[in-house]
Amino acid sequence: MAEHNMEYNLVVEGFRKHEYPMLKDAVYLDHAGTTLYSKSLMERYMMDMMSNLYGNPHSASTSSQLSTSRIENARLSVLRFFNADPADFDIVFVANATAGIKLVMDAFRGQPDGFLYGYHQDSHTSLVGVREDAISSRCLDDVAVERWLSGSEHLVTRKPHSEISLFAYPAQSNLDGRRLPLSWLERVRDLSYQTHSTTYTLLDASALVSTSPLDLSDAKKAADFTVLSFYKIFGFPDLGALIVRKESAAILQMRKYFGGGTVEVVVCLKEQWHAPKGQSLHETLEDGTLPFHSILALEAAIDVHKSLYGSMERIANHTTFLARKLYEGLKSLRHVNSEPGPTIAFNVTNGFGAWVTNVEFERLASIRNFHIRTGGLCNPGGVASALELEPWETKKNFSAGLRCGGETDIYAGKITGVIRVSLGAMSTMSDVKSFISFVEEFFTDQTAMTSTDEDTATSTTADMYVESLTIYPIKSCGGFEIPRETAWEVKPEGLTWDREWCLVHQGTGQALSQKRYPLMALIKPTVDLESGLLRIRYRGSNSSILVDEIHVPLSSDPSFYKTPNSIHSLSSRVCGDAIVARRYSSHEINDFFTKILGVSCVLARFPAGGSGPSSRHAKAHMQQHQVSNNLVVNEKSSANSFFGPPTPPDSDGENRRRPILLSNESPILAINKSSIDTLNEEIAKSGGKLASPSVFRGNIVLASNESKKHQKPYGEDHWSTLKIGSETYQMLGSCRRCHMICVDQDTAEKNEEPFVTLAKTRRFESKVFFGSHMCHVPSSLPRKEHQFPVIKVGDKVSIGL
Numbered sequence: 001m002a003e004h005n006m007e008y009n010l011v012v013e014g015f016r017k018h019e020y021p022m023l024k025d026a027v028y029l030d031h032a033g034t035t036l037y038s039k040s041l042m043e044r045y046m047m048d049m050m051s052n053l054y055g056n057p058h059s060a061s062t063s064s065q066l067s068t069s070r071i072e073n074a075r076l077s078v079l080r081f082f083n084a085d086p087a088d089f090d091i092v093f094v095a096n097a098t099a100g101i102k103l104v105m106d107a108f109r110g111q112p113d114g115f116l117y118g119y120h121q122d123s124h125t126s127l128v129g130v131r132e133d134a135i136s137s138r139c140l141d142d143v144a145v146e147r148w149l150s151g152s153e154h155l156v157t158r159k160p161h162s163e164i165s166l167f168a169y170p171a172q173s174n175l176d177g178r179r180l181p182l183s184w185l186e187r188v189r190d191l192s193y194q195t196h197s198t199t200y201t202l203l204d205a206s207a208l209v210s211t212s213p214l215d216l217s218d219a220k221k222a223a224d225f226t227v228l229s230f231y232k233i234f235g236f237p238d239l240g241a242l243i244v245r246k247e248s249a250a251i252l253q254m255r256k257y258f259g260g261g262t263v264e265v266v267v268c269l270k271e272q273w274h275a276p277k278g279q280s281l282h283e284t285l286e287d288g289t290l291p292f293h294s295i296l297a298l299e300a301a302i303d304v305h306k307s308l309y310g311s312m313e314r315i316a317n318h319t320t321f322l323a324r325k326l327y328e329g330l331k332s333l334r335h336v337n338s339e340p341g342p343t344i345a346f347n348v349t350n351g352f353g354a355w356v357t358n359v360e361f362e363r364l365a366s367i368r369n370f371h372i373r374t375g376g377l378c379n380p381g382g383v384a385s386a387l388e389l390e391p392w393e394t395k396k397n398f399s400a401g402l403r404c405g406g407e408t409d410i411y412a413g414k415i416t417g418v419i420r421v422s423l424g425a426m427s428t429m430s431d432v433k434s435f436i437s438f439v440e441e442f443f444t445d446q447t448a449m450t451s452t453d454e455d456t457a458t459s460t461t462a463d464m465y466v467e468s469l470t471i472y473p474i475k476s477c478g479g480f481e482i483p484r485e486t487a488w489e490v491k492p493e494g495l496t497w498d499r500e501w502c503l504v505h506q507g508t509g510q511a512l513s514q515k516r517y518p519l520m521a522l523i524k525p526t527v528d529l530e531s532g533l534l535r536i537r538y539r540g541s542n543s544s545i546l547v548d549e550i551h552v553p554l555s556s557d558p559s560f561y562k563t564p565n566s567i568h569s570l571s572s573r574v575c576g577d578a579i580v581a582r583r584y585s586s587h588e589i590n591d592f593f594t595k596i597l598g599v600s601c602v603l604a605r606f607p608a609g610g611s612g613p614s615s616r617h618a619k620a621h622m623q624q625h626q627v628s629n630n631l632v633v634n635e636k637s638s639a640n641s642f643f644g645p646p647t648p649p650d651s652d653g654e655n656r657r658r659p660i661l662l663s664n665e666s667p668i669l670a671i672n673k674s675s676i677d678t679l680n681e682e683i684a685k686s687g688g689k690l691a692s693p694s695v696f697r698g699n700i701v702l703a704s705n706e707s708k709k710h711q712k713p714y715g716e717d718h719w720s721t722l723k724i725g726s727e728t729y730q731m732l733g734s735c736r737r738c739h740m741i742c743v744d745q746d747t748a749e750k751n752e753e754p755f756v757t758l759a760k761t762r763r764f765e766s767k768v769f770f771g772s773h774m775c776h777v778p779s780s781l782p783r784k785e786h787q788f789p790v791i792k793v794g795d796k797v798s799i800g801l
Contacts, residue, residue: 031424037235121381259287413788666773721800
């Protein structure tokens with residue numbers, strides 16, 4: 001593709017106020033969506049409509065014939081605009097570029113053996129959607145295209161009997177303006193000749209032609225099918241075109257549908273037969289009455305456009321100049337603390353390196369009367385590549401609420417869309433300078449950002465760290481120990497995927513637990529992030545199990561499940577709460593658990609984000625023995641050594657409803673390794689079985705590097721906050737224990753320890769306590785790390801008292 005010179009068109013400043021009065025007090029920077037129509041165009045079009053009588057072109061009246069004549073003139077004007085010879089090309093008028101793509105797809109899916117489809121990763125969603133009608137498809141990046149064109153690999157994995165292929169790509173990305181080689185078109189044709197195959201090309205020229213010329217003077221170098229929208233070039237009319245290379249036209253006549261105006265004769269009664277029109281290609285493809293009033297505006301649009309701007313080459317030079325100035329201006333902006341601010345990569349970070357949500361950026365821009373575009377821009381492959389979003393991440397984000405036009409666009413610390421600023425023929429240096437000033441005013445920091453009191457809160461510097469992290473995806477089943485090198489996401493409900501599933505008794509609707517079904521400990525889930533699956537195996541010896549492993553998608557959206565309608569609502573009870581969960585109806589899944597436990601049960605899910613009976617809240621609160629630091633209970637105190645009234649919830653617990661999933665009382669449960677060691681010393685005195693940390697089913701095990709004599713067992717009773725890594729957690733009170741802690745998590749065998757010893761040493765108000773409830777406290781600092789709170793084995797721990 002030819003490079004354009006950079007030359008500012010000063011003439012635009014002279015006529016813009018008159019020709020584009022709608023731009024008063026506005027800065028329009030969304031020309032990739034649509035450019036603007038001029039006053040001269042609308043006046044000329046209005047005068048034409050008022051001066052002439054135009055009828056439906058399918059009639060024989062003089063008004064209809066006038067419409068027909070003008071339509072054919074417009075068809076020739078469009079071909080001349082693109083230097084296309086009418087002997088080589090035909091124009092099919094359509095609603096827009098997408099309609100042209102669908103017209104091509106209709107013809108290809110009419111092939112007896114179907115078709116293969118390859119499309120570039122920068123393709124607009126409308127090009128991507130064609131894959132749904134292909135018998136096999138593939139998304140290619142630049143490297144894959146070059147390998148295919150060099151003959152080292154196939155466009156798509158071939159299927160038996162399929163001989164026809166279609167390759168589609170944009171001449172220019174609508175995401176970032178990157179231009180793809182038009183030379184690919186001729187190379188595809190050469191490759192087809194060399195390999196005796198049939199591959200057609202479909203070029204989306206919509207973004208390119210808005211500010212650059214498209215030269216079709218050499219039919220051998222042109223696409224077989226080119227689609228575009230005229231409103232992106234002229235602002236008006238709202239119309240598109242499919243430009244067809246006549247040598248490739250025959251396949252378009254293979255489509256099955258026919259509409260009014262495309263047939264000569266139709267037989268319906270007794271027989272079904274029709275004779276299509278055949279005088280010209282466009283006659284067979286333009287279904288129904290054409291949008292003839294819009295087509296009639298094309299001649300005026302082309303003429304006025306030329307009179308204002310001279311040529312598309314001059315527009316290309318003008319917009320290239322402005323784009324360079326915009327790029328340089330934005331690139332020069334820096335935060336005082338040297339972190340890069342906004343860049344031409346269409347995303348903005350604050351002074352701490354945290355993403356500024358695109359929603360916030362666009363709202364503020366709108367208030368200041370800047371017209372821009374944000375989001376995924378209907379370019380899924382381009383966005384995923386630019387922002388390094390893996391398929392499983394996109395599915396997970398969708399489950400978490402990501403939607404087109406939604407309010408949230410940052411998930412798991414990653415931005416999911418971009419900010420697009422696009423220039424047009426009537427853009428000026430004033431637009432560029434105004435936008436740069438806007439970004440500088442609101443999105444660069446003039447003073448260095450400093451820490452707040454959050455970073456300097458009173459804390460002790462105990463030499464503690466995270467020894468292990470465990471989640472329990474299925475309530476009361478085995479735990480999944482998070483790998484040491486993995487940073488695990490922390491959500492308001494707790495660690496991601498913790499206690500999001502449960503097993504429900506089919507008769508009573510009650511959630512099952514290890515207290516009654518200890519074999520649940522041997523049901524071991526594994527979170528497979530790479531494949532987006534929760535894999536479940538049974539570690540026991542029950543030979544009646546139907547399969548060695550089952551799996552369910554991590555995504556909570558039903559559309560990602562293997563079989564349609566695999567989930568239904570289910571009323572159940574968890575820890576006394578009436579809930580509505582989502583039940584899996586797969587016999588394979590439910591038989592797996594039923595065979596293990598010997599009771600009819602079903603797997604159910606309770607995903608985050610619900611309301612009413614689809615939501616739960618924490619019940620944990622500080623206990624009486626934790627209220628005062630001065631109240632320290634002797635480890636050897638008897639069961640009757642402390643009496644007092646029941647402990648009410650603290651005021652903070654009543655005022656803040658902390659969400660939980662299927663955990664008993666709180667989002668996160670922490671265990672102090674020093675406390676376990678002290679407990680085991682007491683158990684050893686009686687000759688009992690020592691307690692493994694796993695029996696307490698905590699999420700976080702905290703350990704100390706200090707010598708034993710300096711460690712503080714049960715010191716967690718008096719902690720108020722923890723800082724783990726860069727995140728802060730609030731302590732919510734001690735965890736009340738039952739005899740479920742007597743189930744060995746490796747064998748499912750029941751013992752009397754550690755409950756018996758705890759009842760002697762850790763009983764308060766006739767209740768046994770061990771471990772600490774806690775929740776994550778969102779940071780008020782706009783730092784990048786706080787946009788995606790994580791915890792990792794080895795993180796250092798500071799204690800707030």
